[in-house]
Amino acid sequence: MMVEQVEVLVVGAGQAGIAMSEHLTRCAIPHLVVERSRIAERWRTGRWDALVANGPAWHDRFPGMEFAGDPEAFPGKEAVADYFVDYAAKIAAPIRCGVEVTAVRRNPNGAGFAVTTSAGDIVARHVVAATGPFQRPVIPQMVPHSAGLRQIHSADYRNPGQLPPGGVLVVGAGSSGAQIADELRQAGRQVVLSVGPHGRPPRRYRGRDFVWWLGVLNKWDAEAPPDTKHVTIAVSGAGGGKTVDFRRFAAEGITLVGRAEGFQDGVMHFAPDLAANLARGDADYLRVLDEADAWALRNGVALPTEPEARQIPPDPPCVTDPILSLDLAKEGITSILWATGYALDFGWLQLDAFDAKGRPRHQRGVSAEPGLYFLGLPWQARRGSAFIWGVWHDAKHVADHIAKLRGYLDYGAPAALEPL
Template sequence: MDRAIEQVDVLVVGAGQAGIAMSEHLSSHSVPHLVLERARIAEKWRSGRWDSLVANGPAWHDRFPGRAFDGDPEAFVGKEAVADYFAAYADQISAPIRCGVEVREVRRLDGRPGFRVETSTGVIEAGSVVAATGPFQRPVYPGIVPDGAGIVQMHSADYRNPGQLPEGAVLVVGAGASGAQIAEELLDAGRRVFIAIGPHDRPPRRYRGRDNVWWLGVLNKWDLEAPSTSKHVTFAVSGAHGGRTVDYRRLAERGLTLVGRAAGFSDGVLAIEPGLAENLATGDANYLSVLDEADAWVARNGADLPEDPEARTLLPDPACVTDPILSLDLAAEGITSIVWATGYGLDFGWLKVDAFDAAGKPRHQRGVSSEPGVYFLGLPWLSRRGSSFIWGVWHDAKFIADHIAIQRGYRAYRAPADTAARPAPAAATA
């Protein structure tokens, strides 16, 4: 006899920050649900990041409302402590999480509402499905340097520490948070380091005594809606070393060699796009614009925040910028490894529903997909700039849980039993 198929009102896929936030809000609506996680709670924080990673925002900000981090609220919490925080939070809210279960396929049921979910431990039927797998699903490689080039290559998702790489110089590709932090760590370890830099934003870590996350809040930038263009904007920001502004010129003074974007590879030589100075200028413009807006806010509100004139002092361009390298002979420079800090793509191959456009991107509005009953949570710009951040995903989860609860109310509605027997209303008379 076949085993009975497990039934659940809402199935949440993923027990990271998004899945735990979703569970909290579903519980507040008394919505029965189950969270499936193929590994451990917050596994990406534990095994999907390098050893020295810390949160990019201070502890007082990068958290859920219902629980504070232990210790200094201004500190930048290490990745293991972040994972422990979410495990403790899940226990605090009694989240119904089942670990070690992989979701392999989700399809809509035929002729009745809900979805058939194939998992590594059996079949589940769910009324609704929330994809809470986050934005870091599939490491993206540009494919510029072939595998057989005789050089160690890895994505930042696989990088752990400098000792993992062979002796020799290292090329880091990518000017965002990961690239900046990994390049500096390698530099601190005594490595000769090159970094390929494209256009990027680089906000100040602190200004006039307040952290960048505070300025984003009072300037109402966390709530910015998704930009009309799908073009990705790289942000160079770091909580490492207690948190300080990413400054590539300062790192160049310490020996980091800056180059432009990687363009192609042939016979051991990496072609470099021109435009390094312009890419740095893009970061400077973003940096200075934040200072300008902060100063204007202080003046408008009469805030008693100390002036910080030194923040506007920019170092001169180093020689590698004024006389840029346009081709990089890896062997001649002693480069034995490349770390690709080139971001991630989405991977929803397991979700076999009508919720994606022709390019495979989720079709949704604030996480409510075009496929009724399917929801997305934790994606960048899901509803606002803060959507993929710890605190932001908590608020997005509340919106989705509200939507699920409202839909359950509609489905539960039953018309009065005598509706069909009631006489039609009399015609109006003049």
Template sequence: MTSEDVEVVVIGAGQAGIAMSEHLGNAGIPHVVLERARIAEKWRTGRWDSLVANGPAWHDRFPSLSFDSDPDGFPAKDEVASYFETYAATIGAPVRTGVEVTSVTKNEGAPGFRVETATGTLNARYVVSATGAFHTPVIPPVVPAGTGVEQIHSAAYRNPGQLPAGGVLVVGAGSSGVQIAAELRASGRDVFLSVGPHDRPPRRYRGRDFVWWLGVLGKWDATTPPLGAEHVTIAVSGADGGRTVDFRDLAAAGITLVGRTRACRSGVVEFEDDLARNIHAGDANLLALLAEADAYVERNGLDLPAEPEAHVLGPDPACVTDPLARLDLAEAGIGSIVWATGYGQDFSWLKVDAFDGAGRPRHQRGVGAEPGVYFLGLPWLSRRGSSFIWGVWHDAKYIADQIVIQRGYAAAYSHAE
């Protein structure tokens, strides 16, 4: 087994790791980026076949490189993966693929960390965890394994043909859930969509994409989520050229909306009595943003065409006014359940004093509680935009600056000796 001294080890070569490498390289800081698979592997194999970016190409990118496609379009997942591969080559990022980090431990009685991999050991003065937060797919223990339906997480879903015959219950109505449900319905499946609390921005309004509105209204810079909305999903999609997600449209297409999934007894799934409340709260979120946008246009005298029809919501569909309280899976012909229920964090390999009792990173804008350890790519790391492509780039710049500062202190100590 080999041993190597490196000043900074960055773990993960997705959007966070590549952004980190750029800023470290610009600062002249020696580093390596370790990736257990390939660059941007989750974009390649960690999502369904038809996935596209949720933001337009002009926005969801790093500042110094544009996508080759339509700036207002939504790049396909393979295009996004190629973008990061090209970017890494352009900046000369020292990425080592096929290298899995098995543990990181603090050196005893000395600065720095011991980074263990399957191919050898690295001694690093600083470690940046650029693995993000979406590590372990979460399937709530609601439906017993012996119920007779196939259960998969959205991370394992690829296309409708992958699933067994029959209808599908999709649990979770964020970006993944609504897109998967729509695709399944378009393939001819009977689909039930379990809808929880969500934000529902317009895809476009008055000729501008919602990412533009969140920017000019200062919402990307919010430093903490609204109270009680820490885990609220966002129902937005770039699929089919991008359009505003309206659950009424999904119902009109034949999808049966149901409340949050709470239990399953003897093959019968039970739902919370919260469907209308969740739908209407999403509507309120939409209308509030439209009102803020209108006020911004008026205040700044912008020549953006009014769009009064966007404020008009249709009547609630029957599945909302008279919702199902339970669903007999066999009787309804349900052959599978897709759980679009998010991910858990797994930092078990990072054996340092930088976590709370629940295993969550303790940090300030990515600067870990353990000196010399940094986190990048976490939701709300510094602001609302932190887990987005462009947001992680700016967070990486801040972390690189902090490493520069710490290097200065270390150099001053060595000089004093």
């Protein structure tokens, strides 16, 4: 039986896999990209219907192609998926869809890796795991199914009509939780939003989007120590892009509560931390304004002033007199939407490449397992690593590393790939 051999196998044809293919092509490195579904499938079927990109079109893109239409607009999820399909065609990326990788092991008969896929075996000298950060939705084991509530993760949410009649408790107030809670409220639903610690940058300030400010302030390239705890960021491009303001949410009818702590006998309990969490978000917001003002003054850049941006409205009653427990049935809550993030799932990589917590051991995507690479991880090299433009730059580093390694292997007689 013939076994296919490739120089580099890239697993995943989302933004990471396509960026990887472009840079491998630039380095004249033969490669194959395999995707278990369609190109950019997660954008189409792993997001809710009304999702838009969190950054404007002029920013959240690859350098080689612009989005069609208004560069200041926030493209919808289908437009983003179409962008990647078109980009893959533009660079003639060698993508094979409908192929799922089920196992990657060291090649027992020679150099490289033995890869098991739904379409047959492959031997690859290098493997790039470009499956992104949104792999396994996490729902805390807090509310039993016997409670009779509809429980759904934000990954499976599509629109308000998907949920049964009644109120909704949204747990998690990052980008997804905040946007979905607001969408449910606009659809006429009673909404309770559980708000934990978060960052809350301004959507726009002094005529510039916050992605521009993070760029000129050199925040996108900030490096994080390996053990830095992830902080949820509440930012949205919905409705043309507005600063997420939880006090405004409360004024519009959303009930705010603190971090969800537990559930017993139909009652959800919340931590007494709502005011502190909002204050932390305010501090983050004001810190960005301070740094922006200082940068504009120092660099002599004349941007319109915006003193009203510093006005923080008073706390609503749900903050000054926090709700610490809620009988969900009595309050008419029939659904819980968990916007509680994702966990990595690399069970198909049967290699010594992970720490005791299952996290990849790598340096800027170069794995501790020789020949294996990661791409698209949060904070892989910098703050911007998991964003569209950031993964493009990380892919360049990984491709250059592979090219450099090939140069060493070309010296003398390189080990040949052997079939299984």
